[in-house]
Amino acid sequence: MGVTIKDVARKAGVSISTVSKVIHDAPTISDATKKRVLEIMKELNYHPNIIARSFVSQSSYHIGLIMSLKKEDAFLNPYIYEIMGGIEEVARKNGYLLSIINTSTLSENPAELEKLIAQKRVDGLIIHLGGFDEKLTAVLNRADFPYVFIGRPNFATGASWVDINNAKAGEIATHHLVDQGCRCIAFIGDGVAIRHSICAARAEGYKNALQAMGYAVDERYIKDMKGTCENIPALLEELLGMDERPDGLVCSDNFIAFETLKYLQRKNIEVPGEMLLITFDNYPFAPYTMPPMSTVDIDVFELGVQSARAIINKLSNPGMTIQYSLLSPSLIIRESSARKITG
Amino acid sequence: MGVTIKDVARKAGVSISTVSKVIHDAPTISDATKKRVLEIMKELNYHPNIIARSFVSQSSYHIGLIMSLKKEDAFLNPYIYEIMGGIEEVARKNGYLLSIINTSTLSENPAELEKLIAQKRVDGLIIHLGGFDEKLTAVLNRADFPYVFIGRPNFATGASWVDINNAKAGEIATHHLVDQGCRCIAFIGDGVAIRHSICAARAEGYKNALQAMGYAVDERYIKDMKGTCENIPALLEELLGMDERPDGLVCSDNFIAFETLKYLQRKNIEVPGEMLLITFDNYPFAPYTMPPMSTVDIDVFELGVQSARAIINKLSNPGMTIQYSLLSPSLIIRESSARKITG
């Protein structure tokens, strides 16, 4: 067992209370004593035993991140990796460690969540809303356990959340295509009609942008692949067969964008010559498609930072009012949406 | 404070020692008492306080995973996500939680690692070798702290590691191209000459396969992009200008493969018509390239599982001899390496 507070106390000729007070910089200790004790601490290379401290405070100094680790989901949210980076940084700076909990474990066996919080293995939870089961929030609420969401929940909850401003992102994408000369812009999504879904918000932004710029919104130009990529070719065929053929496409996610690109190539429709394309999230392969794909990018690291701050705030101040925050996206223009100046 | 062992003891009319012994299924407790105590435990919804248990055992019941969370590295190792899934599953089943520690935090400030292990915030470490600093292992060794590697370290260490069999993967890729009719196969990598690098191992496999099938290995057909994608066109130009022009390319990573594909398209060289292409890791976008990319895939989930087992073994059996394990890859054939049967 390493160096303990007792060793420091003995060597410094003070009581352990005094050492503890020095650690916490209590005002009732004289500067001289403080200095001496601090020196001894350094000399002995003393680190307070976190586990003992946990024991007293009954907190683990761990923040849990509930996220899906299912193989199939691995690349649905490519940015979760960066989110983790943001969380880890803030957590560490506040003395917390980041622990990962698999969403599917919990959905399959909600008792695991009960155990997790009964045993206080984490002090608070950040819940990434991919595949998270609404029912589980009931468990958390019953135990009055602190948590925040990444992503805007589409169910009632008393918890704070942080999200990216997908409506704004949709606006930016659409606005950009109009800027590039498009006069008829279609939207292809997956879950357009699902309340508070990422796709719905992006579609909303698409509509808002069109209206704001004085274009009519025609619902026939809004398509939904309904969960399966295989529907995309048919949707595109419909769009290309319309009286006024679209000259710009907003794809609500990368997979749609890539499938669309493939289809257009097969049909010998040039991008960006005849059709401009834009999507979201700046997926790492976006620069490597042919042509490279324009995206509306999100600072997901910041998403992690904000969510970590939110939960840590909540821990130190349990009565805190709930907060929502929406982060702004930015535009990354690549060839797929850039009209050649020449020609 | 929730239900404690005292509450259970009182209600069951036994001492806390007895309850503790029931929890650990000690043989000196009669079946009748055991049964009664277990019932009371269930009735009161008692969960042993892990923090108190940690306090006694001075272990945190957390496994740390050191991995790079730097933005730039996020997609270098797309499969780390799945690795985490494997680790989490094994860890949880053994009563551990998975904690994430950012490699760059530690390299920037090695004292963080000292603190981490002095405070016993994790019981053991799994180190993902991307960007991990060799010097840090000295800290671990000095403290006799248990750790294992994911990936084969290219420096001396007393620790176990698990890795994917990259040499075997290189063999499989090369063998497959020969099977498909290639007679001159080139290899493009990044770090061919770096000892124990992933790329070097794959190149080794490439050579072995060629030799095993009776082909000569010509070093002129082995190219290295030396850290920057911009070198790729020049390398390809060299290859295409050779007396015997290659009809198959083994690309040691996805970025090389995608850049290569782009180049070949610009030069109007048909894939798979005139050139077969194969790469590794089954990056999620591999099916979405034009044409879809063949890859040699790795069960990285299993990599996580094995690394977690290794560290947990080590924890329960500190004297354990170090172990190395190499996981076998499997072939996923897509259009980029499939000679049309017709024509």
Added chain:
DNA sequence: GTCTATTAGGAAAACGTTTTCCTGAAATTA
């Protein structure tokens, strides 16, 4: 010089387990 207020630091309990050693009762043996 006495009384009070202030200051610096100490003593000890508490947190919930695990674990070692002990004890009393029952069972076995002689």
Added chain:
DNA sequence: TAATTTCAGGAAAACGTTTTCCTAATAGAC
């Protein structure tokens, strides 16, 4: 029946902090 062994369970210490309450010494006020 007496001595011994076995068995089931209990008492208490220990783990390293934090924190509350207390005390002795000093300073200040009159």
